[in-house]
Amino acid sequence: MKTLIEGAPSFAYLNVELEPGESIIAESDAMVSMDSAITMKAEFNGGFFSGVLKSLFGGESLFVANYTNNTNQIKRITLVQNTPGDMREIELNNSSLILQPGAYIASSLGVKLEVRWAGFRSWIAKEGLFKLEASGKGCLWYGGYGGIIYREVRGSYLVDTSHLIAYEPHLKIKLQLAGGLFSSFFGGEGIVTRIEGDGKIALQTRSVSGLSTWINPMF
Amino acid sequence: MEVKIQHGPANAAAQISLAAGQSFTAEAGAMIAMSGDMGIETTTHKKGKGGIGRALKRMVSGESFFLNHFTAGNKGGEVWVSATLPGDIMVYDLKQGEELVIQGGSYLCSEPGIEIDLSWQGMKSLFSGESIFWIKATGQGKILLNSFGAIYPVEIDEPYTVDTGHIVAYPSALNFRITKAGGSWISSFLGGEGLVMEFTGVGQIWCQSHNQVSFGKSLTSTLRPRKG
Numbered sequence: 001m002k003t004l005i006e007g008a009p010s011f012a013y014l015n016v017e018l019e020p021g022e023s024i025i026a027e028s029d030a031m032v033s034m035d036s037a038i039t040m041k042a043e044f045n046g047g048f049f050s051g052v053l054k055s056l057f058g059g060e061s062l063f064v065a066n067y068t069n070n071t072n073q074i075k076r077i078t079l080v081q082n083t084p085g086d087m088r089e090i091e092l093n094n095s096s097l098i099l100q101p102g103a104y105i106a107s108s109l110g111v112k113l114e115v116r117w118a119g120f121r122s123w124i125a126k127e128g129l130f131k132l133e134a135s136g137k138g139c140l141w142y143g144g145y146g147g148i149i150y151r152e153v154r155g156s157y158l159v160d161t162s163h164l165i166a167y168e169p170h171l172k173i174k175l176q177l178a179g180g181l182f183s184s185f186f187g188g189e190g191i192v193t194r195i196e197g198d199g200k201i202a203l204q205t206r207s208v209s210g211l212s213t214w215i216n217p218m219f
Numbered sequence: 220m221e222v223k224i225q226h227g228p229a230n231a232a233a234q235i236s237l238a239a240g241q242s243f244t245a246e247a248g249a250m251i252a253m254s255g256d257m258g259i260e261t262t263t264h265k266k267g268k269g270g271i272g273r274a275l276k277r278m279v280s281g282e283s284f285f286l287n288h289f290t291a292g293n294k295g296g297e298v299w300v301s302a303t304l305p306g307d308i309m310v311y312d313l314k315q316g317e318e319l320v321i322q323g324g325s326y327l328c329s330e331p332g333i334e335i336d337l338s339w340q341g342m343k344s345l346f347s348g349e350s351i352f353w354i355k356a357t358g359q360g361k362i363l364l365n366s367f368g369a370i371y372p373v374e375i376d377e378p379y380t381v382d383t384g385h386i387v388a389y390p391s392a393l394n395f396r397i398t399k400a401g402g403s404w405i406s407s408f409l410g411g412e413g414l415v416m417e418f419t420g421v422g423q424i425w426c427q428s429h430n431q432v433s434f435g436k437s438l439t440s441t442l443r444p445r446k447g
Contacts, residue, residue: 007369010229010305013428029433031400032385033426036378036417040401042408065401078426082433084229084305084368102437212441 001108003139005087009147012087013080014106018069025113026065026079026106034067034077041066045113064113079106083145083208090142096135096169102208103132103142103165110138121175133169142166144204151201159193162207168199220330222361228307228369233327235298237291244335245300245328247285254296260288286335300328302365304431309370311362311388318391321354321364325387325427330360338391355391364388368429375424381416384430393420 001024002017013032016024025043042063069075081087082102090097092111107113111134118131134140144165151157153171167173174194195201220243221236232251235243247261263285289298302308313319313333320338329335338355356362364370366387373379375393380400389395399406400415418424 006371007228007428011307011368011428013369013371029382031380031382031415032428032430033373033379033381036380038380040406042401042406078371078428080368080428080430082430082437084429084434208437209441212438215438216442 001139003089003141005089005141009086011084012143013078014087014141016077016079016106018067018075018077020069020072020074023066023068023109024077024079024106025109025111026067027081027104028063028065030079030081030105031065031067032078032080035075037069037071038075038077039068039070041068045115079141081105081143083143083206085143085145085204085206086148087141087143088148088202090140092134092136092138092140094135094137096133097140098167098169099132099134099142100165101130101132103144104134105141105143107134107140108138110136111140112136118173122173142202144202144206145208146204146206149203149205151203152199153195153201154198155196157195157201159195159201159203160207161191161193162209163203163205164193164195164201165204166202167195168201171195171197171199171201220361222310222363224308224310229305230301231306231308231365232299232301233308233310233363235300235328237289237296237298239291239293239295241295242288242290243298243328243330244286244288244333245298246326247287249300249302249327250287250289251299251301253289253298254291256292256294257296257298258290258292260290261285262288288331300363302327304367306366306368306427306429307370308363308365309387309425311364313356313358313360313362315359317357319356319362319388320391321356321362321388322386323353325364325366326354326356327363327365329356329362332360333358333362364425366427366429367431367434368427370425370427372423372425374422375418376421379418379424381418381424381426382430383414383416384432385426385428386416387425387427389418389424390422393418393422393424395419 001022004015005012007013043066045064114133115130116133123129175191176194223234224231334357336355337352395416395418397414398417
């Protein structure tokens with residue numbers, strides 16, 4: 001499988017060349033265009049039970065799509081996320097990564113997708129009730145709204161809610177006020193996400209909830 | 220007329236330089252800036268011509284009712300045009316006898332030698348996620364198209380599938396039909412793709428990487444209903 005991210009950083013999209021017999025799993029509605037000979041099949045997102053949970057409470061899609069090249073020639077497919085922004089490829093080697101709702105774009109067959117309970121705290125932080133854990137061996141593609149920033153956390157780090165898109169599973173996520181009561185609510189930051197432990201995180205430079213608050217402000 | 224695309228692909232704008240007396244036609248609302256002595260004429264069709272019918276049809280296609288015709292003064296001048304959403308602009312050199320079908324909303328501006336008309340693509344357009352009418356460009360000259368996201372061309376010689384909402388333009392020598400993305404209808408809808416367009420024939424099509432409707436859906440679910 002040959003892949004290439006083009007259009008980055010503003011409008012990253014993923015071009016995939018599938019060899020005969022190869023498949024790629026993609027978020028539902030991620031397909032932009034493809035050779036018509038590629039077969040598409042819907043699968044449960046992280047198994048039936050977690051798929052249903054995720055769809056009911058997590059606002060995520062119940063299904064993911066499996067695209068397979070059943071011909072004997074190379075076939076092309078182009079995938080994209082809903083928001084304009086950048087995209088990253090990460091190689092999982094029996095490691096795992098937690099993705100926030102909306103960040104997942106595609107993965108190769110060796111990557112296992114599981115839905116985990118993220119808790120009400122995460123929901124208050126506008127990060128969703130559920131989180132997606134990708135593990136196993138293979139390639140994973142995820143994206144964000146705007147640019148993507150990597151940070152190596154040592155000890156603790158604060159992130160504005162809804163800007164976190166991916167983190168390593170051993171990191172702990174907590175909520176707290178950005179500053180004192182006054183600066184938290186009048187300084188425009190409100191509640192922030194506190195990340196504790198040692199590991200890598202990925203942030204997006206824009207957030208959809210930020211845009212919607214700008215379009216219809218609370219006050 | 221000379222065209223330079225600046226600040227692409229994210230925030231593309233077209234800088235159009237005109238010689239004395241030269242003119243071009245743009246979608247209403249596309250102009251950002253222009254020389255002080257540039258003449259503007261607003262009509263519903265070609266420069267100096269009207270016609271409510273065509274204008275109404277253009278409105279149905281997702282374009283504006285009026286077209287603006289810019290004409291440079293005797294020193295020549297420039298006009299900057301751009302689209303509403305962030306995205307790219309492409310220039311297409313239309314040759315005599317060629318016919319380009321453009322998704323309603325993707326048309327930005329064109330040289331006077333280009334004839335813009337509406338094209339009815341049949342009932343299938345109702346399901347394509349695009350407007351019922353498409354824009355048909357004939358004649359000779361430059362035509363500028365805009366997109367939400369990047370524009371990429373695809374050479375087609377066997378059936379090729381494009382998700383609805385992602386097509387920018389295609390030559391009329393190609394045909395499309397509305398079909399399902401997966402092996403079965405159930406799979407197509409469960410997989411989130413639903414209906415797609417399948418192009419057949421030999422030629423080049425242009426797709427946009429992003430889709431206003433998908434972005435809009437992610438956004439509107441986070442908006443609060445208006446009170447009162």
